[in-house]
Each structure stands twice: as structure tokens, then as C-alpha cells.
Amino acid sequence: MSKFKFTVGPWNVHTGADSYGPETRQPISLEAKFAKFAELGFSAVQFHDDDVVPNMNDLSEEEIKAEARKVKAMLDKYGLAAEFVAPRLWMDSHTADGGFTSTSAADREFAMWRAYRSIDIARELGCDLIVLWLAREGTLCAESKSPVTATKQIVEAINNMLRYDDTIRVCIEPKPNEPIDRSFCGTIGHVMGVSAATIDPKRVGANLESAHAVLAGLDPANEIGFALAFDKLFTVHLNDQNGIRYDQDKSFGVENLRQAFNQIKVLCENRYWEKGYVGLDVKAMRTTSDEDSYEHLKNSLEIFKALEEKAARYNYDYADKLIAERKFEQLEMYTMNLIMGLV
Ligand code: 3MF
Ligand code: MG
Secondary structure, eight states, X not given: OOSSOEEEOGGGSOOOXXXXXXXXXXXXXXXXXXXXXXXXXXXXXXXXXXXXXXXXXXXXXXXXXXXXXXXXXXXXXXXOEEEEEEOOOSSSGGGTTOSTTOSOHHHHHHHHHHHHHHHHHHHHHTOOEEEEOOTTSEESSGGGSOHHHHHHHHHHHHHHHHHHOSSXXXXXXXXXXXXXXXXXXXXXXXXXXXXXXXXXXXXXXXXXXXXXXXXXXXXXXXXXXXXXXXXXXXXXXXXXXXXXXXXXXXXXXXXXXXXXXXXXXXHHHTTGGGTOOEEEOOOOOTTOOGGGTTHXXXXXXXXXXXXXXXXXXOOHHHHHHHHHXXXXXXXXXXXHHHHHTOO
């Protein structure tokens, strides 16, 4: 029995389209996804603002809230909570050059409008967390934006959100690149800096995604640890990634089992289950059939739980003794043997 509660976004079950080819699977309705998420043992769902209210740009503030209430009723039907809402600031024509750091004042205003509406939607869904994946807050042409001005614009956008709602928490999901060439807020270290500069640092934290850390050339477990050290790990997006290339969102643990184990180990050592959900951000392969649309989620949960069980059996007395004697070769082999199921 896992100590953790799991969560997932509807985009984790998708039609298989990528930048180079069309869909390979049939779309699945939001309600059908909820039913399956509940069946697989998820406790909560993560949302983009327009996952909840698809045509929100055309609706009034009251109409948006009314639509959100319908989704809340659907969540209730399946015994699911909502974990967070993330303004989708990368699909709309207003966000071609980013949102909060766009070179267009009108587009920056649009980004704030979506951020405020995301808070309204979160409130209707009964959750207090906004995630900012700052997809296009960076440059395609390095000289097009000042990194100083842009960083201050990100801080000010978050301040505006904190002022708009006294208890909402905001959480940045850093990623060093893609779809942008150079991000302004690429790592957990950047997020901690931005958090400290806001008007209420306690309410501004991080969402560490394993693949994003790998894309930055960093170790996901250390990134998780850095945020935990400041009590600022508000959620996680666990997945896996084969080195520094396009963002792969592979099932958790399938590329680097030791790295996956160490992410769970640091979460367990710090009783993260008392603080937040374990979110998955995983994609099925393009070749996956309709009937296997949820296999990558099942596999990720299975790997997580198997590694959690190993982390619970980690022999800290033995490890401490080896550490005191600086017998790191033996410590490494003990860890490998545990992961391989040999001890
Ligand atoms: C991109 C991501 C995003 C975010 C999501 C919620 C589409 O690399 O990881 O997934 O997680 O937008 O913030
Ligand atoms: Mg993510």
C-alpha cells in the first residue's frame, strides 16, 4: 500500500499526434478519462484552464465559473479531487511570443486575464494551487527580450496573482528549453530565486518534472531535494527522459531506474506524502493502440510503487555505517543490489 496520493492530467491520455505526424488514436472524453483515472487509483486530477473550460476566451467571467462547476460535479461523481489549474499560455495566438514576458503589452494583459481566470476556475474546483509552466517565457531570438526585465515581469505577474486571491498558492514548473530556445526560469534554483522575490514567498513554490531536470543536465532527485530544503516542493511531475533531446515524457523509471529510485528515496525521507501529491506527466508512445491508452500510466504507478517498497526497505543503519567509513563503492553496490532485487 503506497503512502502517497497520485494525480494526473487529462493530457496524459492523448491522441498520439506529434510535430511530425497526425493523430494515431481516437480522442477520449474528459468524463471517460475521469472514470479510468479513479479506477487506476488516482486521487486527484490536474488541469489546464481550458481543459476545464475549453472555449473560455469567448465566455464571461461568470460563464467560465459556471462551466467549471460542471466539471467539479463530474469530479465529485468519481470521488476525485482537483489538484491544480495551469493557465495554458502557449496555444493561443495571443501567446506566440509568450505570456507574462511577451513583447506585446496586449498579449501580456491577455496572459494576466488567463491567470486570473485560472484562479477563478481553481476556486470553483475546490483547489488552491496554480501551476505555471512558463512555456514561452524565454526567447527564440536571444536579443528580443531583456532577461532582467523579463525576470521582473514574471515576479510581478505572480505578485498580481497573489494579490488577486489571498490564499492561492502559485507553483512554477521550470523547464530550460522547448518550445522556447532559452527559458528565463529553467531550474528549481531559478524558481527559488523568483519565489524569494515575490510579496509572499511562502505561497510560491515549485513543481519539479523529472524530464525537465534531465533536459537542464541536472539530477531530478537533487532538484526535488533543493525545493524540499526550502519547504517549497508543492507538487511533482514524475516521468523519465533519455538525455538531452526533445521532451519525451516517458513512463516513470523506464530510462534510469537508479535515478527514479533516488527521487522516491528523497520524497520518502522527507515525508512528502504529508505535503503534496505525486503527479505523473507521462505520454503514451505514438505506436500505442487505443485499447492501451492507459498502459503508460499503469506502468508508471507500478514502477513507482515497486521502488517505494524498496525505499522503505533501505537499510539506513548499514548505509550510515558505510558512509562513516567512506565505503562508497559498497554503498553504491548495496543500492544497486536493492534495486536489482538481490537483497
Ligand atoms: C511540458 C509540460 C506541461 C506541463 C503542463 C502543466 C503539457 O513539458 O510538462 O505538460 O506539465 O502544462 O503545467
Ligand atoms: Mg509537466
